[in-house]
Amino acid sequence: MAELDEGLQASGGNPQVLTFGTPSVGEILAERYQLEEHIGNDSLGRQLYRGIDVILRRPVAVVLRYPGGESAKEMLAAAVAASRIVHPHLVGVYDAIDEGGRAYVVREWVDGIALRDIVASGPLDAGRSVAIAWAVTDAVAALHGTGMAHGNVHPGTVLVAHDGRVVLTDARADDGATPETDIRAIGAILYCALTGYWPHAEAGVYSVPDGVRDSSGALTTPRQVRAGVPAHLDSLVADLLNPDLPLPSAESLAGELASMGTLDEDEMAEEGGRVDFDAFDSAAASPVPPKPAGRKLAVGVVGLLVLALAGTLAAARVLGDPATPEAPGATTQPGASASQQAKPQGQPVEFKIDPSKVRIVDPQGDRKEVKDAANTVDGDTNTVWKTARYPKPDFGGLKTGMGVWIDLGEAKQVSSVQVVLQTPGADGELRAGTADLGSSAQGDAATVQQYTLVGQKRESMNTTTIFNGPEAKTRYLLVWITKLPKESSSSGYRLAIGEITVRVQ
Structure with missing residues (x-):
């Protein structure tokens, strides 16, 4: 139910006021x-x-x-x-x-769907993301005009009502509520809509997964998380989330988002520098705040209305990126995915991995855990490959690690490897090699020994972790796990990988 504002849980934080006593229904x-x-x-x-x-x-x-x-x-x-x-x-x-x-x-009472529930079925395209962000920014600008900050902008307080409205709920007037935190939060809302992740570690146990980070721990941009995000919009999100850059006013930001509603897709996709908020200062000073009048935002709002009328999470899937039509005379490369064909040469794209080219590496095991490797590349995070349950995080002292081996078919310039786990807390690293050494205890041992470390070892990997790819082209990859996370449902330790995504140049 979209009305429930779960809030965002700070690391190690507890509710400020505990609930005690529940009124009776009917009171x-x-x-x-x-x-x-x-x-x-x-x-x-x-x-x-x-x-x-x-x-x-x-x-x-x-x-x-x-x-x-x-x-x-x-x-x-x-x-x-x-x-x-x-x-x-x-x-x-x-x-x-x-x-x-x-x-x-x-x-x-707003009868609708929270943004956190919408993105649970997948991120939104640029037009719909901008439509949501503009509505939130327009609401925040109205609050700032009275001297009040909202202080509680996040995917649980942004609702899409069944009448088509985008509504911001539940302001908080505490010392941490400032216009600056509101603007930063709007940048986070854009990131969330475009990627399906919340770009702060304090998303906690609730709803939206934590932001995707590279091997150095830095937040990845929307364009690095998924294909198809316009460069201008990507730059705007990066600027709003950069604590070292000055922030625009809410009215200036509303003007910038409104202008994006008038851009064609090819104009939005053009590479450019940082967003120039100064160009909108005169608009912000106008007695009438700028409103989106372009076709793009209108289409976005109509799409959101379709979602709200559906009233189910499944309906959110209609807001995914539209298929890219082929240009006249274009040819299709055999074996290439639609996303690979649609992206310009040189930009990282998702590589479709052949499930038959994936296997489990377990040099010190009894070979009972090497099945279901294809579940890690089937496009569904709910189907997993998992280890047996161990009494300690070091595989019970029985082995030094286990991993997933991937054959890309030919040498590729790998940009990144994203690993989605069911439970955070594992340690792992990315390795690369030049040969297929066979699926056996001996072959697995040689693979681990001969493959070189190319992705920094991650201590306590998040549920979604990204490793940078090797500098040189490679055909073979090994996602190697050295420490198991604790199962929430038992006292044991077990790893479950839901999906591995490889992006190549």
Whole structure:
């Protein structure tokens, strides 16, 4: 349910106020707001209910916090400030009540889908990503115009309603809420929409996976994560997330995003330098903030409306990148994927790995764990190859490691290798070799010994980890795991690889 704002969990953080006591469904608060359904609790310890205003007979969302008083001061102050602003992309706030033992905010019930749930089915194309980011930026600009910062912009508070609106919910008026943090968060929203990842480590156990990082730990750009992201948009996201660069105002950023709605695909794809926000200063000073009038944003909003009307996560798949039509007279290279054919020469593209060219390397094992290797390259992260369960992370002291061997068919200039795990906490490295030494205990031992380290060893690999490729061309790769992560469902240790993606020049 998109109404539940799970929030983002800081590393090692706990909810500021724990929930204790749950109202009964059917209870009427302030003699007006009847609680209909408990939706859930967020990371700040607040309880969210769907309710009904028994006087106006309209659905409402009720956000409760225990206790009230000083502990609820920030929540209530943010609600009061937001209630003074009427904006199509801000959730409407109806009431804010402090009863001492508890406090609650009554706001508009938005029946729709959160961005975090939309991207769970895959990232969005450029037009729809810009449409969402512009709506959020326009809402934030309205807040900033009153001297208030939102302080809680993330994929759980950005909703696509079933009536087609993009709505920003649940502002927080704490000391950390500043216009600058809002603008940085909008850059993160764009990154999330374009890639399906949240570019901060504090995404925690909830919803959107942590941002994709290279072997040095640096955040990869949207164009490095997936093909088809326009260069101009990629530069904008990089600038907004770069803490060393100055930030534009929300109105200037809204103007920049609006201008992208008028660009053709080939114009957006042109290589360029950093985004020039100064060009929009005059627009920002205008009494009427710039609005997107171009066809591209209109198409994006229509696509989002289709998703909202569907009302299911499966519908999010229609927002994926459209197929690239072939140019007149174009020829198709046998064996090449659509993404490989569509990208300009020299830009990293995903290489389609032949499942028959993948196997498990287990030089010290009993060969019982070498099946299901094809699951690592079948395009589905839910189908996995996994090891046996071991009592310790070092394979119980029985072996030095295990890995996945990949034959690319011919020597390729490998740009990166992305590994998706079901559980974080493994240690691993990327190796490359010049020969297929056979599938046997002896061959596996020779493979591990003769293949050279090309990707930096990762301590505590995230669920999604990217290794840089070797400088020279290579045909054979080995993703080598030296430490197992702990299983959440048992006291044992086990590795499960959902997908390996190789990108080549």
